[in-house]
Amino acid sequence: MISAASDQISPRARSAMYAMILPLCILMVSSGCGYHLGHGVGNHSGSTLHVAVPMFENKTTEPKLAILVTQAVKDTMLRTPGIAIVNNAESSDIVLRGRITRYRVPTTAFNQRASTEEDVQLGVLIQAEDPVKRTPLWRDTFKASAAFYLGPDLTLNRSAQDRATEEASASFADILIGQLLDRHEAQQRQDKKSSED
Numbered sequence: 001m002i003s004a005a006s007d008q009i010s011p012r013a014r015s016a017m018y019a020m021i022l023p024l025c026i027l028m029v030s031s032g033c034g035y036h037l038g039h040g041v042g043n044h045s046g047s048t049l050h051v052a053v054p055m056f057e058n059k060t061t062e063p064k065l066a067i068l069v070t071q072a073v074k075d076t077m078l079r080t081p082g083i084a085i086v087n088n089a090e091s092s093d094i095v096l097r098g099r100i101t102r103y104r105v106p107t108t109a110f111n112q113r114a115s116t117e118e119d120v121q122l123g124v125l126i127q128a129e130d131p132v133k134r135t136p137l138w139r140d141t142f143k144a145s146a147a148f149y150l151g152p153d154l155t156l157n158r159s160a161q162d163r164a165t166e167e168a169s170a171s172f173a174d175i176l177i178g179q180l181l182d183r184h185e186a187q188q189r190q191d192k193k194s195s196e197d
Helices: 004-008 011-031 065-078 154-196
Strands: 049-052 083-086 094-104 107-110 115-129 136-149
Touching (some): 049 154, 065 083, 065 094, 065 154, 094 136, 094 154, 136 154
Antiparallel strands (some): 094 115, 115 136
């Protein structure tokens, strides 16, 4: 049964009420979706995952891309609880090897005179390895992209492309670390179940 009191709320008060309720609803919905990194959310298995990340291979013509993408992965790991980066593969739980196989910048919007928007597209092949047996644990290709706008100044356009490349690298790193944690936690559950049987 709907109360008649709700009809007596002024439009201004109703707007204020919605303004307070809407962000809470969005927060509750978003907090339950997918993997979220940083700020206390990360490896839920209770143990620290030690990861070695050698410099990725760059199979594209874009210079310094391997440094940028590898650093994005390490930066994301540093912000993720439950993951520790190690320099020595022998002291790691897993080794992540990467090969950047795709770097494209297609035009996604244009007007009658010129292109107005382009999209940096990254493709990275990742192979996770057992550091002791030196055998592949899993292998997957990840894709990420970021758009940028073009103007008449070529120098500013290149700067915008570089920023978009950084954004795409960070997006790829988030996706990769989410997958890494998912797979690690699934393995932990499987190992626990096997030990109990």
